[in-house]
Amino acid sequence: MLDYDSSMLDYLGIKGYEELFSDIPAKVRKKSLDFEPHCSEYKLIRDATMLSESNRFDGFSNFLGCGVYDRIIPSSVDSIVSRSEFLTSYTPYQAEISQGMLQSLFEYQSLISDLLGMDAANSSMYDGPTALGEAARMAVRVNDGKTILIPDNIYRNKRSILTNYCSGLNVVFREYSFDMKTGMLDLNDLESKMGSDVAAVIVENPNSYGIIDEKVSKVKQAIGDSLLISYVDPISLGVLKTPASYGSDIAVAEGQQLGIHQNYGGPYLGVFTFRKELARKSPGRIIGETTDASGRRGYVMTLQTREQHIRREKATSNICTNQALMGIAALAYLATVGPSGLRKVALATMHQSARLKHMLSGNRKINPSPFSGTSFSDVPVLLDSDEESLESLLKAGKIFGGIKLDRIIENRYDLLKKAFFFSVTEKTEDSDLAKLVNALEVI
């Protein structure tokens, strides 16, 4: 026992630690924690390093994507988010002593809403799919209808999260279909699913087939007063029109690609943007600009009367802790990369997906271009193989990739029964593509 521990116990008139727990009934006392005692920092780091080594697969080329991408991360991003003052602070409840975090998050809101072309953003949600779930909930608060139209190719995990986020609201999800020639949404089908009960329509761009969906720009005029919720790829906005330009009322995204490591699934970043008139119906923490007692510019958390700590069961969401640090990573990424860098990253990605299609088209047993639409990162490739044989073939060829489409999408189309995803980024090199072509030659 430390000296000052015993002096504190004396001050309290207590003999030992155990007496501090005399209010806990014997019946619920835990006898022991059944695992090993403490170890040294040295041993811990040694063991962790050894464990990490079993993840080492040097020389493998990466063709995995489908929502999470291995992109170039400028060193400045890691350096900035490692600053103790950001890393080890918490929600800026005491604004005057937390201006660094507050200004950073305000800048994040500014840059991310600019990137998406939207009026406003909150200071982050957990990840892309949960942001979509919150967007659906928000749409039902804004509009009376209880139906939400969704693409029939939406990823299984997004569908499940949407369903769970809305399970308390009696929302009905109705699907619209896709045109198997272009790989884009079927506008006629979407229009036929419309009705006065539709609170919102969800579109994705690029869509779940990785196709830049040129039809999204026609959706707003087809849906009347229903809200348009867009789920976009933030990197694609280096070259693509913003969701605001095609009339989105709410636009959300997975922000992982903006300077955040893949981390085997998290932490990531839920980007959440909206039209300003909807601000009071929005979920999550929002930073606003104000002034201090002497008139200097400063920042505070605002619109807190929407939030759980004040409104409790009437709050717009239960979210409090979010992904603030990941928001700063995205901000630092956008600031470092700039418009020209973002454009380069997006164009390099598109050129490599076009090259992948082109190079694989030499193999007559493979169809890398089932759709006429343009691919962004993810390319569904039709090939005659089952999942296991393809995996062992790719393993032998030192390739990660080839995610079966119906593993991640509840597939409605015969054409895509034998589709496997291969995804590229700006890091994909021609040598990687050549390796993939070789590996698939024996199919």
Added chain:
Amino acid sequence: MTFRQARYDEPFIKDLQSRTTFEMLSEDYDDSIVPATMRNASPNVPEIPEYDVVRHFTRLSQMNYSVDTGFYPLGSCTMKFNPKYADKIASMPLFSEIHPLRPEWSVQGTLQVMFELQEYLKEISDMDEVTLQPLAGAQGELTGVLVIRKYFELRGELSKRREIVVPDSAHGTNPASAAMGGFEVVEIPSNDEGLVDLDALRYAVTDRTAALMITNPNTLGIFDHNILEIAEIVHSKGALLYYDGANLNAILGITSPGLMGFDVVHFNLHKTFATPHGGGGPGAAPVAVRRNLADLIPGPIVRKGESGYYLDNRNSKLGKIASFYGSFGVLLRAWSYIKRNGSDDLKMNSYRAVLNANYLAKKISSDVRISHPGLKKHEVVASSEESGRRALDIAKFIIDAGMHAPTVYFPLIVKEALMIEPTETVTKKDMDDFANLIHEAVSLSPEELRALPVNTASGRLDDVKAAKELILKR
């Protein structure tokens, strides 16, 4: 007081606009590849040299108080020291550069970490199955509420069981999560001891009740010694008992939600297990349940088989609550913390967190009224009402002196509340200094307090103006 926080007239980031230095891609590609109908000439992002970006954020960081700066007694948030070994391990590229869809045989190290963390959490909580998926405490709660919902749906009782009961001392997330899951919230008052009023509970819990959500120790820092009776009341009506794990730091290794009779539990890894709070996130909140609920929690679960670790993609009846398997970067830090501390030091941390809370409670008791007498667990709630000083003004005095303030105005049932959680990673001197600040604060006049802070990066900020003008971007 000698505290002065950095106070730069730091420009807004877009005002740093000049040119970019990003040159990691040498090749320039033409944009004819982009479909003309969707093409955008240039994204609306500022162009800034890397050195200016780094300087900007370095200066901003210097205008931000953190756990690494000093004492951070923010009640209910468990702002303990975030050990540096965990950062080091979490940034190992063989952990951080792994795509979530990589095949299982190529991520055995990662899966082992997740498996071991599941086992640790089960042992700590005395529960039977755990999902690592939920991404923060509130999402853990939503997951738990949806598990409860699914449980009654499958039993055909959902149309009847429409209510979730919460005490008036509960975290705001509890009623918010219950409402998000489609339940009506029934609030019950606390008794004079600050505990669940058993008569009120007996009255509130009926065959319409789906669950009672509570935290124990509660938000007043008091352990509810009636917990087994509470569990009996809830279970006798066929309802379930939900444990908000926000306050687990006080009792880890001493008692457990399982022993107390809870059915569903969430853990806040960023609190009890010392992962950094990141200025407001990321967190992580695994959810553990009893065996009868095991096939309802979101998957996958990591299992250990003959040929290694694998993801058990069993058909969870609930499906998913987040994209993948949880915030692995946070899970890894929590795993590191548990390994480093082990069964012995984890329990010692609870002892010392509780000792500190009780010490601090007594230290400040002559200046502010302690909300309820008796032993404290992880935190203490005081009221400044009798001192004639507003809790907010006391908070501003404390930050002006270079410490973080306690949580104020929570729990809602205590007027002018100061909610103080020292944690185990502070010294007696930190707490003595804090107590002295409380003493000094109540010695100043309300007018003197209202003029503060003056030593922080910003003077007192106008919340009302922010909400009225609603400037959310520039």
